[in-house]
Amino acid sequence: MDFAFMRDTFLTLIGGVPLTLNLAFMAVGLGAILALLLALMRISGLKVLNWPAQAYVFVFRGTPLLVQIFLIYYGLGQFRPTLQEWGLWVFFREPYWCAVFALTLNTAAYASEIIRGGLQSVPHNQVEAARACGMSGFLLFRRIVFPIAVRQALPAYGSEIILMVKATSLASIITMMEITGLAAKLISQSFRAVEVFVVAGLIYLVLNFIITRIIMAIEWWLSPHLRRPPAVEPRLEAAHV
């Protein structure tokens, strides 16, 4: 192992971290909104809404992400005149926006199933109790259903975020120079696959470790009812009576 080379590799690859995180957070953030919409469509009980959402999830979970990225980045070029006419070409011309778009559409499909599971796990008696207190509609959703669903869905959503961080590596195939893109470039220049792989792998592991910890902290913060109650000081005066 050549440590000087590994240090240089590390310094090069660390430059890709902002782009990796940027892509992952853009996709997860935008994807969450779309996913919530899809999940609400799924549980709406209306066939007109349920059916398209189901088809969407089937298509995006059944095809490889790379195909989706190519379809958007290369494929939409076929409709360039139309897109230019609509003023969307500035958007689809950029590999960054194509990657964000593809990752968003992809994560929304997976996340909508997670959110749906969370929403459906909300105990019915809680909803009934809320209705008995006179809550309904949006207030019921905001105060009762949504918080409980988020708590239920969070562990699974955490692994989806990790999957997204890993999925950003595919953006390197459409010329985005994030960690994997830089690593591939370094390997093809130096032919030292193992060293570069070890460094890049470590960076990803550290990133994912930090994200897991953050999710665990949020989970802990959201479930005070599962924690042991803080030890209450015994009331001394009672003992003296």
Next chain:
Amino acid sequence: MQQLSYFELVGFGPNGWGWALLTAAGMTIAVAICGFLAGTVVGTFVAWGKIGGNLVIRSLADGYTTVLRGIPDLLVIYLFYFGGSAALGAIGSLFGADGFIGVPAFVTGALAIGIISGAYQAEVFRGAYQVVSRGEIEAARSVGMHRWLMFRRIIAPQVLRYAIPGLGNTWQLVLKESALISVTGLVELLRQSHIAAGSTRRPFDFYLTAAVLYLLITWVSTYLFQRAETHSMRGMRRAS
């Protein structure tokens, strides 16, 4: 030159890419199956290490599954693609062979997929093993079965039965991972679509066709795994 219609383009006529795409889809399935089976072998040993190993073997196995599930698959594929040739070149030079020895893209791809999916399958097998009732294993031991016989007659059949849903999920992952092998130049479905898109300037049509073919493969394999699950559970009494 006049524009070909979509169906002429992906059809089986003189200008059609139909056969090329179907052959490539066959290649996708072949590399995915080889990778999946390699992963089953790796996964079995890793699960064994996790269940029955001593502290060193257990932490190695845990480290393996954590690392392989925490880094991007593309990185592993690059490692095998570039690293494999370098390693073979080094071994070759020991025997006096000179220069670059390329590893066939199919072997690289199947191995990379095997190593990645092995980590997922190990977790599936471990979970399934924990469902096998302790009593059955004790009973097998008490009638004098030794390890291999017990594994073959008692553990493997039951673990496989409980593992089928998990294996189905892993298979779907493997199928989608196989698209990444296209970066090594293996002419599978995505690579073939890329070639066709480049030479006809109709990228959308070809990637859409590729997506439809992937969906078709996913759909058929979901059905097959469901059949396998019902078949394997035919003697079980289900709650509810």
